[in-house]
Amino acid sequence: MPELPEIVVISRQMERTLKGKTVAEVSIFQHKMLNRPVSDFKKILPQKTVVSVTPFGKWIVVQCSEEYRLLINLGMGGEMIYFTDKESLPQNTRAIVEFSDGSGFFVTLWWFGYFHLVGKNESHPMTETLGPDPLSLSETDFFRLLENRKGQIKPFLLNQKNIRGIGNYYIQEILYRARLHPLRPIPTLTKEEKLRLHQAIQSVLQEAIALGASDYEKNFFGQTGGFGLSHMRIAYRENAFCPCCGTKVEKIPTGTTSQFICPQCQPFNP
Ligand SMILES: [Zn+2]
Known part of the structure; x- marks a missing residue:
């Protein structure tokens, strides 16, 4: 299970790679990891630009434009990996975020894990109740x-x-x-x-x-x-x-x- 060091490393790599990219499309293949309907993800995320990616305990926070945060927790055995060729994604892919330049990342989850979208003025109790870094x-x-x-x-x-x-x-x-x-x-x-x-x-x-x-x-x-x-x-x-x-x-x-x-x-x- 990824712990703070893994999350820090992934977040830094994501920020370096994704900052400034604009979301083109989101595909979701598992619903129980979400905090809102799939249609919200598909409606809200396209055209949003990645502003920053930061670690938060075992969560990864992707700031998408000013208004939304994508909060991802890989649970146990989950992976989140960058791609430039969409043809070679693994079968257990649960979500794909594609950018306007053709690159993207996919998320696999094995045992629990979350893929949450939270608006600027919305609360997210699962992360808000966590202790200090x-x-x-x-x-x-x-x-x-x-x-x-x-x-x-x-x-x-x-x-x-x-x-x-x-x-x-x-x-x-x-x-x-x-x-x-x-x-x-x-x-x-x-x-x-x-x-x-x-x-x-x-x-x-x-x-x-x-x-x-x-x-x-x-x-x-x-x-x-x-x-x-x-x-x-x-x-x-x-x-x-x-x-x-x-x-x-x-x-x-x-x-x-x-x-x-x-x-x-x-x-x-x-
Ligand atoms: Zn000893």
Whole structure:
């Protein structure tokens, strides 16, 4: 599932490629991903020009002229890829946006995903209820975010309403670098641990973005990034040994997800 680094990379590529292009035609092959009738998309989008493309957590926001935003969430296993030749689109294409110069992009979705069109004065609760962008959070902001919170740290960070864009892939390396057990109750975290966590979030996400995001999700040009398992020191290596202390890596359940931890470096009771 694309997380913040993948969305940042795709958004930058889209903005570079699509800015200034004018929509010619929109085709939709799946209705449940929409927030309004297909006819609205077909009526509203043509003649609109792409002004900007920005990441918003796990969403991509395509500003179409001044009046409309196309809000796209690729869900799990979805892809959004640029084309210059419409003849070679995959069979599971759910939407196609074509521009007046003959280029365009298609969207495939596998497991949920959204393709929403929102007017200037319309609200969009699914994005308006999301938490702050992790990369814009100062240490002070981050401390404030954790203030008076009672839950465990991993579920808190994965809940998009608290902070937007972190998912179960990057959280593996984030918590290892921060040397935090995923189920630590937030009130037990010391100032130093919160600082380490803030630093780990920044470093892991920035590193992934710099490498073009993960090596298993496709970007706007159909290529994968360079952030892979070699950049994750213990994740997905059950029974391997922690490179820091030599303890055996464990995979533990964390609610609906699981987490690879070093029990020595990430103790539940430090
Ligand atoms: Zn260790």
